[in-house]
Ligand code: SF4
């Protein structure tokens with residue numbers, strides 16, 4: 001019988017292979033693909049607003065810390081755990097991601113401008129692009145129909161590769177620290193991330 005620990009070990013091994021491939025992604029080729037999509041950000045801010053669709057921004061712990069440092073806000077004022085229905089034997093909720101707080105729109109959108117621009121998360125920096133199994137994916141947004149210049153597309157390729165590698169490394173760290181959905185922490189919600197377990201009361 002395959003145990004939960006075996007499944008995690010297999011998942012980590014798979015992620016390590018994915019990481020090796022990610023490190024070999026050809027940025028020049030990726031930059032050409034990005035340029036061919038015909039996208040350039042027109043800074044309309046719609047991706048930060050609720051009115052235009054899902055504006056959920058998942059963030060890594062180090063990204064939360066950077067925003068806390070810049071703004072002076074506490075962790076709990078920057079992010080919330082992603083909703084989850086996973087429970088342990090005592091009824092505590094377990095989840096795996098943090099998302100930026102919203103008041104409908106992202107709380108960091110001020111007067112149409114990102115107030116944490118320098119420290120905005122990878123998802124924001126690379127929108128509308130992401131890499132899935134190493135392949136370029138593009139979301140809908142108002143910037144289509146324009147085109148980046150060579151430098152911009154190279155910078156986006158570099159960022160996208162960096163984001164993809166970071167996602168894989170964060171997943172590996174999370175799984176290496178994951179001890180299952182065990183009760184016992186101080187709170188009723190546990191977020192499992194690359195730092196380990198964060199218990200909080202909601
Ligand atoms: S990424 Fe797209 S939706 Fe977001 S600000 Fe730029 S053009 Fe607008």
Ligand code: SF4
Nearest residue numbers: 048106108109114124
């Ligand atoms: S962090 Fe900045 S770029 Fe990202 S959703 Fe919020 S306001 Fe928009």
